[in-house]
Amino acid sequence: MPSFYVDLRAPGWAEPNDIPIEFDSLEAAYLDACASIPGVINDLLSEKRDLTGCAFEIRAGTGELLMKVPFTEPVPWRPRPAAGVDTPRAVKPSPQPEFREAHSTPEAVSHLVEALEAQCRALQMQIEVQRDLDAQARSRSVEALARSYELLRVPVYRLFGEIASKS
Structure with a gap:
């Protein structure tokens, strides 16, 4: 040995x-x-x-x-959790490239492909959600910009006149 x-x-x-x-x-x-x-x-x-x-x-x-x-x-220092508190399990490190062949049985490869496909679907859903959020933010920005532009087109003396009349 x-x-x-x-x-x-x-x-x-x-x-x-x-x-x-x-x-x-x-x-x-x-x-x-x-x-x-x-x-x-x-x-x-x-x-x-x-x-x-x-x-x-x-x-x-x-x-x-x-x-x-x-x-x-990377593991930052932090105190140990109190007794009875669940902590995440340690992630098993991925094998080095030279050992991947040893674990390349058809079942293992099939399982790995399924896991990767599930991760891809989850990431695609996250991308779609982020795209929707980005579109909403762009729309709000365009609306705010249009309102600002309209305010800039109003003569300044009219704005001060409206403010003075309200007070």
Whole structure:
């Protein structure tokens, strides 16, 4: 079974791992690194460390760098929620390109296509709603501009006369 070193690195600091870990494959090491990201994020946040640029580096037993696994989601520091408060589940990171082929079964591809089509439909609906809102805003702007133009065509002395007569 091959062994790998999984190091934690960020700009300005690093926590190298000098103890090799045995995995069935590089893919297994990658998936294990991805699964541990949420826990590491919690640990780093509790230490109030900057997460910018954090990544795992997976090295072969020989020390050769094989892959970087970045913490791709920006996570601002915030206090932990109170007990009993539901929090969103962590998003599973998408596999690196070289592992996508391993998950390319017809069922997985079909499921992925369905999910993408649903996302496209939702985005198209959002676009239509935004277009309607934009059209309404343009219409209101044109009406306001027309009213302003009409007010500008009225001689100034008539406006002041109307204001003076109302007071």
